[in-house]
Amino acid sequence: MSTRYDAIIIGGGHNGLVCAAYLAKAGRKVLVLERRPVLGGAAVTEELHPGFKYTVCSYVVSLMRPWIVRELELARCGLQLIPLECSFTPHLEGPGLCRWPDPQRTREEIAGLSVADAEQYPRFGQAMGRLARFVKDVIDQPAPDPASLWPSDLGQLARHARAFQQLSSADALNQIKLATMSAADLLDEWFESDALKAPMSCSGIIGTFLGVRSPGTAAVLLHHYMGEIDGASRAWGIARGGNGAVSEAIATAARGFGATIRTQAAVARILVRGGEAAGVVLDSGDEIEAKVVVSAAEPRLTFLRLLGREHLDDDFVARIKRYRCRGSSGKVNLALDRLPSFTCRPGDGLHIRGDIAVAPSIDYLEEAYDEAKYGAFSRRPYLNVVIPSLLDPTLAPPGKHVMSIFVQYAPYALEAGPSAWPSQREAFGDAVVQTLAEYCPGLEASILHRQVLTPWDLEQQFGLTEGNIFHGELTADQLLFQRPLAGWARYRSPVPGLWMCASGTHPGGGVMGAPGGLAAKAILSAAVV
Numbered sequence: 001m002s003t004r005y006d007a008i009i010i011g012g013g014h015n016g017l018v019c020a021a022y023l024a025k026a027g028r029k030v031l032v033l034e035r036r037p038v039l040g041g042a043a044v045t046e047e048l049h050p051g052f053k054y055t056v057c058s059y060v061v062s063l064m065r066p067w068i069v070r071e072l073e074l075a076r077c078g079l080q081l082i083p084l085e086c087s088f089t090p091h092l093e094g095p096g097l098c099r100w101p102d103p104q105r106t107r108e109e110i111a112g113l114s115v116a117d118a119e120q121y122p123r124f125g126q127a128m129g130r131l132a133r134f135v136k137d138v139i140d141q142p143a144p145d146p147a148s149l150w151p152s153d154l155g156q157l158a159r160h161a162r163a164f165q166q167l168s169s170a171d172a173l174n175q176i177k178l179a180t181m182s183a184a185d186l187l188d189e190w191f192e193s194d195a196l197k198a199p200m201s202c203s204g205i206i207g208t209f210l211g212v213r214s215p216g217t218a219a220v221l222l223h224h225y226m227g228e229i230d231g232a233s234r235a236w237g238i239a240r241g242g243n244g245a246v247s248e249a250i251a252t253a254a255r256g257f258g259a260t261i262r263t264q265a266a267v268a269r270i271l272v273r274g275g276e277a278a279g280v281v282l283d284s285g286d287e288i289e290a291k292v293v294v295s296a297a298e299p300r301l302t303f304l305r306l307l308g309r310e311h312l313d314d315d316f317v318a319r320i321k322r323y324r325c326r327g328s329s330g331k332v333n334l335a336l337d338r339l340p341s342f343t344c345r346p347g348d349g350l351h352i353r354g355d356i357a358v359a360p361s362i363d364y365l366e367e368a369y370d371e372a373k374y375g376a377f378s379r380r381p382y383l384n385v386v387i388p389s390l391l392d393p394t395l396a397p398p399g400k401h402v403m404s405i406f407v408q409y410a411p412y413a414l415e416a417g418p419s420a421w422p423s424q425r426e427a428f429g430d431a432v433v434q435t436l437a438e439y440c441p442g443l444e445a446s447i448l449h450r451q452v453l454t455p456w457d458l459e460q461q462f463g464l465t466e467g468n469i470f471h472g473e474l475t476a477d478q479l480l481f482q483r484p485l486a487g488w489a490r491y492r493s494p495v496p497g498l499w500m501c502a503s504g505t506h507p508g509g510g511v512m513g514a515p516g517g518l519a520a521k522a523i524l525s526a527a528v529v
């Protein structure tokens with residue numbers, strides 16, 4: 001039997017590492033156990049082709065909470081964020097659309113589509129910014145339970161209500177609409193140009209099994225407006241070294257505070273003694289004891305596989321089984337011999353030094369969803385492309401590039417079942433490359449290596465149940481006091497001594513660290529370690 005720890009964290013994703021860093025900073029003896037050979041979970045960089053480093057899953061950063069960056073001194077630990085320089089939507093005809101950090105330049109671009117939309121665009125951004133400020137207060141604290149009579153819950157609810165009252169009546173109305181509307185309907189209220197609304201609506205579908213016309217997607221859109229980099233709100237960027245560098249910086253902080261981190265250490269099950277979590281058993285059979293066990297793995301995986309339903313009541317088991325994790329996304333990473341050249345804006349320029357969205361129209365996006373609804377991947381999918389090596393040359397050999405392509409839709413549940421994915425993986429990869437190559441001919445010939453990740457691969461390799469990129473859909477019924485389940489949104493679980501700290505807890509998915517940080521604070525204030 002090895003040393004007894006104060007806390008064992010199952011999973012070395014960025015949230016597990018944040019939780020470990022805070023607990024270790026507070027003087028607790030902490031052990032992180034990661035199943036894979038590399039840390040980071042879905043925030044990971046791997047060299048899968050010699051000299052080419054892929055930011056394998058997540059690829060842009062914006063939501064990372066500034067208080068975590070500050071309190072864990074992540075800049076000192078190597079975290080460096082580089083802002084994207086454009087949001088480019090190529091078209092098969094015409095010049096496409098670029099949205100720049102410079103508002104005047106963006107205004108001129110949009111005026112080419114609609115003068116009225118060019119006027120509206122900054123107003124929309126400001127309105128979303130005001131709502132995002134209100135929501136940020138909510139995501140930086142544990143979610144209060146509206147059914148609870150605890151003074152702390154009531155106090156927090158009263159604070160949020162006061163902040164809500166301080167919104168103008170137009171903003172308050174927008175906030176309510178956002179909770180229920182579709183991204184397409186919301187944008188219809190503001191803009192007339194389909195070519196503008198289409199790329200704007202995409203933030204509403206990322207990671208969801210919903211289309212841009214599905215109610216609820218406006219709320220996901222707001223989630224993506226909450227980002228900031230170095231105090232510049234709504235800015236998105238990449239991490240120098242890929243998103244694995246975010247996890248590595250957090251791991252450096254955690255180790256600096258004394259945490260022990262092990263890789264290739266898969267937890268087979270959570271040890272329960274006398275009805276309380278007492279440690280873990282590894283795949284190797286080793287038992288490690290701890291006062292608390294904190295799962296940084298997805299909730300269904302945590303409760304149904306690692307803990308076991310024999311330790312839970314039937315009602316909890318039934319509810320956690322219903323927690324929705326339907327995967328809808330895939331990822332294709334390419335090593336390129338040369339840069340792509342887009343027909344609508346040829347050559348190397350600032351327009352490709354940002355994110356590139358294949359989202360020509362609202363109908364295109366909705367049709368991409370239609371195929372997924374009936375168990376097939378989209379033949380002409382929505383793509384979000386970034387060439388991070390343009391901003392960070394350390395990721396590829398000189399003159400060469402890595403390209404990250406986020407793809408929707410790729411349903412976990414194929415018509416023939418999820419296990420049919422290995423036989424469809426390359427066809428899916430081909431559909432992605434062919435779709436992009438329509439906009440930049442010659443892409444295929446420049447590919448030196450290709451990695452294709454389907455939702456099935458995301459589950460097998462990264463422990464993302466059903467391939468859901470956020471450890472559970474980010475829909476209103478699975479957020480705030482209901483994440484992962486009503487009554488269990490405060491990082492605790494029905495088994496004393498077992499806690500949760502990752503994206504399946506409030507405030508949800510994305511590389512933001514908030515679940516890990518808030519869970520650690522909850523554990524420390526409960527004085528259980």
Ligand SMILES: Cc1cc2nc3c(=O)[nH]c(=O)nc-3n(C[C@H](O)[C@H](O)[C@H](O)COP(=O)(O)OP(=O)(O)OC[C@H]3O[C@@H](n4cnc5c(N)ncnc54)[C@H](O)[C@@H]3O)c2cc1C
Binds near residue numbers: 033057331
């Ligand atoms: C393809 C893709 C693209 C994305 N793009 C973005 C993006 O650009 N920007 C953004 O902000 N977010 C993005 N996301 C979402 C974001 O990456 C995730 O929400 C976030 O990284 C999850 O972090 P986490 O720490 O909560 O969990 P994870 O990163 O999932 O970490 C959980 C860890 O637990 C480990 N684990 C599981 N089971 C065990 C076990 N039995 N024993 C030991 N270890 C175990 C896993 O290996 C994993 O390392 C993307 C996700 C994916 C998959």
